[in-house]
Amino acid sequence: MSELELTAVRVPPSALGASLPQVPDDHRFRLEFRDWLAGNTPPSPSGMTEAEDFAFRAKWQKALYEGGWAGPAWPKRYGGRGSGALEQFMYYEELALAQAPRVTNESGILLLGPTLMVHGTEDHKRRFLPGILSGDDIWCQGFSEPGSGSDLASLRTRARDNGDGWVISGQKIWTTWAAYSKWCFVLCRTEDTPRHKGLSMLIVDMDQPGIEVHPIRQMSGRADFCEVFFEEAQTPHDLIVGERGQGWQVAMTMLQFERADQGYTDHAPLLVTLHLLRQALSDAVAGSSLLPPEAARLRFADLWRRCQQLRRYNLRNAVNAEQGREVGVAASTVNVFWSHLVKDLAEFKASVQADDGVLDNTPTSENLLYSRASSIYSGTDEIQLNIIAERILGLPR
Numbered sequence: 056m057s058e059l060e061l062t063a064v065r066v067p068p069s070a071l072g073a074s075l076p077q078v079p080d081d082h083r084f085r086l087e088f089r090d091w092l093a094g095n096t097p098p099s100p101s102g103m104t105e106a107e108d109f110a111f112r113a114k115w116q117k118a119l120y121e122g123g124w125a126g127p128a129w130p131k132r133y134g135g136r137g138s139g140a141l142e143q144f145m146y147y148e149e150l151a152l153a154q155a156p157r158v159t160n161e162s163g164i165l166l167l168g169p170t171l172m173v174h175g176t177e178d179h180k181r182r183f184l185p186g187i188l189s190g191d192d193i194w195c196q197g198f199s200e201p202g203s204g205s206d207l208a209s210l211r212t213r214a215r216d217n218g219d220g221w222v223i224s225g226q227k228i229w230t231t232w233a234a235y236s237k238w239c240f241v242l243c244r245t246e247d248t249p250r251h252k253g254l255s256m257l258i259v260d261m262d263q264p265g266i267e268v269h270p271i272r273q274m275s276g277r278a279d280f281c282e283v284f285f286e287e288a289q290t291p292h293d294l295i296v297g298e299r300g301q302g303w304q305v306a307m308t309m310l311q312f313e314r315a316d317q318g319y320t321d322h323a324p325l326l327v328t329l330h331l332l333r334q335a336l337s338d339a340v341a342g343s344s345l346l347p348p349e350a351a352r353l354r355f356a357d358l359w360r361r362c363q364q365l366r367r368y369n370l371r372n373a374v375n376a377e378q379g380r381e382v383g384v385a386a387s388t389v390n391v392f393w394s395h396l397v398k399d400l401a402e403f404k405a406s407v408q409a410d411d412g413v414l415d416n417t418p419t420s421e422n423l424l425y426s427r428a429s430s431i432y433s434g435t436d437e438i439q440l441n442i443i444a445e446r447i448l449g450l451p452r
């Protein structure tokens with residue numbers, strides 16, 4: 056970390072709201088991590104290209120790993136800290152308060168690592184988990200295909216067993232960070248049985264001639280997700296996760312981690328954004344025709360209340376995890392609540408910060424555009440609502 060300037064500005068714990076008894080402000084774990092962050096958090100430079108930003112965040116992730124802070128709730132034998140889910144909850148709150156940069160390997164840390172811990176062999180875990188945490192191995196999630204997003208079970212990428220291993224052909228799309236990834240979790244069809252019964256989950260090395268990656272430019276200006284083409288790409292037999300033909304179960308485990316926000320990561324950055332906006336609000340509202348002061352106050356209060364609600368949902372998930380209970384389909388309710396909140400907060404921030412109603416190519420405008428994705432990835436809102444209707448409320452299909 057030596058060449059990074061250590062001046063990231065900390066936000067006070069009161070930005071998160073009341074101290075909660077299960078995760079109090081003066082908890083030993085919090086104080087220890089807070090102390091470490093105070094001496095090690097770099098400010099995020101502005102104006103970086105996507106590649107520079109990626110390299111910067113990879114360096115930050117390495118620093119967390121070397122400091123013993125990359126995976127609070129992961130077992131020590133795989134490079135983690137061996138703490139519990141409540142510590143992980145506090146960990147993400149402290150990262151947000153320190154205004155620390157985002158790590159690089161979010162798909163690996165939040166989705167693929169936890170899934171490997173459930174379905175992987177001991178060999179998979181020892182081989183892959185430490186590299187996920189250190190960021191030495193970047194991972195991507197190869198699920199969606201053109202025509203198979205919400206209806207994932209219709210996917211057509213095939214893998215055949217040629218005796219020496221698996222040979223994969225097909226196309227994936229929207230694969231986040233594929234251009235930077237060393238490994239991909241590929242959900243593919245290995246059996247002739249229909250739909251979800253014929254799928255398997257394979258770990259595939261991205262660095263081989265049978266794989267081509269094409270980044271897709273988004274409206275936010277970013278090109279962090281990609282099309283991935285497999286043409287006779289190969290992977291050995293032992294890199295199957297779960298049983299052959301049982302890939303759907305592995306995929307559902309991963310989606311539950313994604314929907315429940317396995318890291319309990321999401322409320323704290325939103326609350327920190329609100330805290331910073333509160334400071335900017337009176338000046339901006341005075342000079343902006345977009346938002347009369349009374350309307351701004353009401354919207355602020357509504358967003359604050361919803362962030363607090365999300366904080367309680369995430370805490371409940373952490374308590375359940377601590378007691379060994381799975382989140383299950385209830386993850387869909389949190390996901391819908393969160394996706395609306397993310398979009399509304401991004402719009403509020405934009406209306407406060409717009410200069411005479413214009414937002415031109417700023418981090419705020421990028422955030423506004425990117426926020427639209429929150430009701431698409433990890434399953435669209437409509438799909439989550441279908442799950443809530445059918446599997447929680449028991450309504451007919």
Ligand SMILES: Cc1cc2nc3c(=O)[nH]c(=O)nc-3n(C[C@H](O)[C@H](O)[C@H](O)COP(=O)(O)OP(=O)(O)OC[C@H]3O[C@@H](n4cnc5c(N)ncnc54)[C@H](O)[C@@H]3O)c2cc1C
Nearest residue numbers: 196197198199204205229230231428431432433434435437
């Ligand atoms: C930022 C971002 C990152 C992503 N990263 C990844 C990644 O790393 N790996 C990966 O595999 N995928 C990734 N995705 C893809 C994501 O999982 C899919 O976009 C999502 O599952 C929706 O699929 P689709 O885009 O094909 O839309 P479709 O499934 O075609 O849906 C189109 C519309 O129809 C609606 N709809 C579809 N079926 C139903 C139904 N049964 N009932 C009611 N409404 C319905 C949907 O809600 C949506 O509004 C990412 C997406 C985004 C936006």
